[in-house]
Amino acid sequence: MKVRLKTCVEVTVVSLSLRQLYSFVGVLLLFTTVAVTPHTPFFFVLALFCRSHHPSHTHQRLRYFRRVTIEAVERGAEATESSHRGVGETLISTAMVCLILLTGLPGAGKTSLALALKRLVDGATGSDGRIVLEAVVELDAFMPHDGNECCNTVKSAFSPKVWREACVAAREATRQALLRSMRCATDNNGSIRLVVLVDTLPYRSMRATYWKLCKSLATDSNGEGSGKCVRCGMGEWSDRLCCRPTPIAMLVVHLNTPLELCLERNERRRDTESYIPPYVIKGMNENFDCEVAVARLNILGAENSWVLAPRHTNTPWPVLQLKSGDNCASLSPEQLARELLTRIVAPDVARELEEQRATFAAACAHRIAEKKRCRVAAASNDNGCGDWLHQMDLHMRAVVRQYILELKAAGTLPVRAGECASKCRERYLARLRAVLVQRRQEQHGSNSFESYAREILAEFHEHLRTM
Structure with a gap:
């Protein structure tokens, strides 16, 4: 019993001695870290005082202390090198x-x-x-x-x-x-x-x-x-x-x-x-x-x-x-x-x-x-009628372009024909826009507007032929 008690006391004394030395080194490392490398985290030092001081954890604490010390030194070296390079002067880290x-x-x-x-x-x-x-x-x-295969000169x-x-x-x-x-x-x-x-x-x-x-x-x-x-x-x-x-x-x-x-x-x-x-x-x-x-x-x-x-x-x-x-x-x-x-x-x-x-x-x-915003705007459009004006405008522009090309090919292109055709297109497009606003207010479907748009396009074709 006496030997066993003596052994326990000796182990306790050794553990207490290591704990005191451990705390002293931790405090010293804390002040060194803050003073020399302020960018290095020092939370691991605080963790040293929060761990259990049971004698069975002595070797675990020593291994942990060694690992975190090496990490602190490496991080401090990286921070020092970064401070010498300056802000933003780092190598490319991604492909x-x-x-x-x-x-x-x-x-x-x-x-x-x-x-x-x-x-x-x-x-x-x-x-x-x-x-x-x-x-x-x-x-x-x-x-x-x-063309000379033996000569590759320009x-x-x-x-x-x-x-x-x-x-x-x-x-x-x-x-x-x-x-x-x-x-x-x-x-x-x-x-x-x-x-x-x-x-x-x-x-x-x-x-x-x-x-x-x-x-x-x-x-x-x-x-x-x-x-x-x-x-x-x-x-x-x-x-x-x-x-x-x-x-x-x-x-x-x-x-x-x-x-x-x-x-x-x-x-x-x-x-x-x-x-x-x-x-x-x-x-x-x-x-x-x-x-x-x-x-x-x-x-x-x-x-x-x-x-x-x-x-x-x-x-x-x-x-x-x-x-x-x-x-x-x-x-x-x-x-x-x-x-x-x-x-x-x-x-x-x-x-x-x-x-x-x-x-x-x-x-x-x-x-x-912007793509997402356009998709949301298109989805919130009533029955997709807002896209009709854009489609009709493109179609009428193509009609005007073909009309000018046919007159050029025939040699009968009058003066300012392109300007007159563009003004005609703008008038018919304005009519389509007005009808679209009216049909939206009256809660008409897109089918009725489509039929009316076909009538406007046919009238536009006839008007170009008579110009």
Whole structure:
């Protein structure tokens, strides 16, 4: 009995001693956590004092203390790193599709950089495989060739019509590549799927066309107005987990290569059909619509050749430029591509892409809300009669258009015939509107209004023939 009692007393003393040490370390950790890493939760410290102090729980408390201490240190390190990066300067945590417009003068090195990007990403040596290159679209690939299988050069004779057709084809190829990327993107690995377009794009309006394309794909499920998910082909984005919109953004990478270097590279193509007269390149250089001059760039650090240009009021997309155009001559395309991949996932560029994602997401939410509002308004319409005016207006416009075409074909189109026909259409449409309001007030059905509308349309046809 004495031995057993002594053993119990000894165990109790040891437990009490550990409890005191435990409380002291907990208080010390509490003050350290609040003072050093204010973002770290310290509720686990309060839990230490609320747990049972029974001797049988001593080892459990020690294991719990070790686990929460490690978690506190890790969270404190993350909070400290976040405070050094600044607000919003975090890496992309969800999958994103990014369109890169690789712009610059002819001979700036756009194609070489695009090929280096493809080799680097395909080799899985860039950014630990987080970046996937979906496609590289080049405008020159859609220009007609001379038919020689051994030569893949573009015809030197420039045709505006052929160039416009090539631009349309390149835009459609870019759109299809973005759609494929949106179908393949997942929301759990934080990867970035790139679609690179290689084109001069000297004017901001040309780049804005692709910005609108990205916005339409972000706000519409598949860019065709069908309202279906690009992954499963069913329903709205907000209906199922798989149908959530994939973030999409656009980044302009401008190769501000010096004009002299571009002309020198162009001279090497003199014996090829891709040679461009020097005066054309000089004219493009004078009229190139850059977002910001190189001298105004805020250059910080020397570890990367690419810098983020200040945001322009007319350019809602971020722009990456070279610190110095001499880097095109001093660095290889592989080195420029490697630094570009590093720059894309940098905190400042990632923040710009996330802002685009938020803008597109807000537009998508607004579009969905408008669709729901229109559906509710259509459902609340009495017997659908409100849609009759719109249908009748479209029908009468088609009748007027056919009437004008027939007169043109016969060569008997009188002066101001289109204006007279439009005024006639407006008068008959006003009659239909007045009858619709009257029938609604009298609680007549849609069948009676339909029969009256047919009479009005027949009278409208006869009136056009007698004009």
